Amino acid sequence: MNNSGKYFLSAFTPSFSGRPPFWLMRQAGRYLPEYKELRKKAKNFLDFCYTPDKACEVTLQPIRRFNMDAAIIFSDILVIPHALGADVRFEEGKGPILKPVQNSKDLELLSRQNFASHLSPVYEALRLTRKALPAETTLIGFAGAPWTLACYMIEGKGSRDFQLPRTMIYKDPAFFIKLVDMLTDAVSSHAIAQIEAGAEVIQIFDSWAGVLSEKQFSDWSIVPTKKIVSAIKKAYPSIPVIGFPRMSGSKITDYVKQTGVDAVSIDGSVTLSWAKEHLQPHTVVQGNLDQLLLAYDKNAMLEEAKRILSIFGDKRFIFNLGHGVIPETPPDNVLALSELIRSYA
Numbered sequence: 001m002n003n004s005g006k007y008f009l010s011a012f013t014p015s016f017s018g019r020p021p022f023w024l025m026r027q028a029g030r031y032l033p034e035y036k037e038l039r040k041k042a043k044n045f046l047d048f049c050y051t052p053d054k055a056c057e058v059t060l061q062p063i064r065r066f067n068m069d070a071a072i073i074f075s076d077i078l079v080i081p082h083a084l085g086a087d088v089r090f091e092e093g094k095g096p097i098l099k100p101v102q103n104s105k106d107l108e109l110l111s112r113q114n115f116a117s118h119l120s121p122v123y124e125a126l127r128l129t130r131k132a133l134p135a136e137t138t139l140i141g142f143a144g145a146p147w148t149l150a151c152y153m154i155e156g157k158g159s160r161d162f163q164l165p166r167t168m169i170y171k172d173p174a175f176f177i178k179l180v181d182m183l184t185d186a187v188s189s190h191a192i193a194q195i196e197a198g199a200e201v202i203q204i205f206d207s208w209a210g211v212l213s214e215k216q217f218s219d220w221s222i223v224p225t226k227k228i229v230s231a232i233k234k235a236y237p238s239i240p241v242i243g244f245p246r247m248s249g250s251k252i253t254d255y256v257k258q259t260g261v262d263a264v265s266i267d268g269s270v271t272l273s274w275a276k277e278h279l280q281p282h283t284v285v286q287g288n289l290d291q292l293l294l295a296y297d298k299n300a301m302l303e304e305a306k307r308i309l310s311i312f313g314d315k316r317f318i319f320n321l322g323h324g325v326i327p328e329t330p331p332d333n334v335l336a337l338s339e340l341i342r343s344y345a
């Protein structure tokens with residue numbers, strides 16, 4: 001147990017050994033009937049995110065059922081572009097739709113003027129959630145990394161490979177640099193404000209880091225993340241930061257060495273033996289059960305979870321998925337997984 005009394009934070013204490021703490025990305029969401037019930041009553045997804053008592057309630061739902069060691073505040077990475085003045089909508093079955101930001105003129109329409117007041121419902125949700133959570137449960141705040149936010153802003157929607165934002169790096173570097181600088185400041189402020197409202201850990205989601213070349217990854221995932229981690233550490237030196245450069249394979253070693261993150265979340269783009277050898281000696285590793293296996297094959301999932309636990313063992317490890325829980329996941333499978341992890345000795 002960590003001296004704060006929080007089991008989750010033990011993973012960051014080098015001398016700790018024991019059952020790894022666990023939580024699951026997208027642990028609140030459409031696989032839970034009680035989420036869908038509450039979601040139905042909201043006008044739209046963003047409105048749902050900006051209603052503090054609803055956001056608090058859905059953050060608590062998975063904790064009541066499965067008692068994870070940490071809760072992640074219910075929000076979205078796209079609240080940052082929205083708070084900067086970008087037009088952001090979520091369409092049923094389509095995902096996010098934004099008015100694209102593709103040149104310096106489009107950027108002039110964005111500003112920090114209403115940023116903090118726009119995001120105040122997220123901070124209120126954090127305050128409510130911290131009060132309502134069991135004392136031993138850690139509250140995680142989060143933000144998208146600048147590159148991943150730039151992907152959605154430039155493209156205006158989801159994409160398989162985000163070619164347009166990737167070519168923009170070469171075609172209009174002056175614009176691209178301004179956009180990423182603006183986002184780096186915005187993400188830093190949002191992370192610090194979440195800590196002030198009760199977040200005890202911050203996770204930075206770089207969901208589209210995997211499409212970047214080696215040089216682009218260094219310039220647009222590592223460098224901005226390093227600035228964000230420094231800003232957080234300057235204000236709150238003891239708050240752990242978890243980085244998630246999704247699908248980044250062997251590029252994760254440089255990410256860990258250079259950004260200053262306290263933990264790195266991994267997915268299926270690396271083997272467990274590689275991560276054990278190249279990452280775990282330097283940082284806390286988080287991951288990486290296949291979220292599809294969790295949804296579709298309970299027995300095979302439990303075997304794989306045992307393999308992950310046996311490889312990473314009892315220190316410097318946080319059990320999680322390779323990516324978020326999908327809506328098709330039977331809650332029963334999540335219960336079986338949480339029981340397995342809890343009984344791990």
Ligand code: CP3
Binds near residue numbers: 073094207
């Ligand atoms: O439980 C948690 O993890 C906390 C809540 C959370 C959400 N989104 C809620 C959500 C978190 C941490 C996110 C992060 C997020 N949002 C990311 C990074 C992680 C990742 O998945 O790569 C990204 C890229 C987004 C952007 C986003 N939001 C997309 C592409 C979509 C549509 C896809 C989908 O799953 O529907 C969303 C919508 C969204 N964000 C939902 C939830 C629960 C579903 C919308 C709904 O319930 O109507």
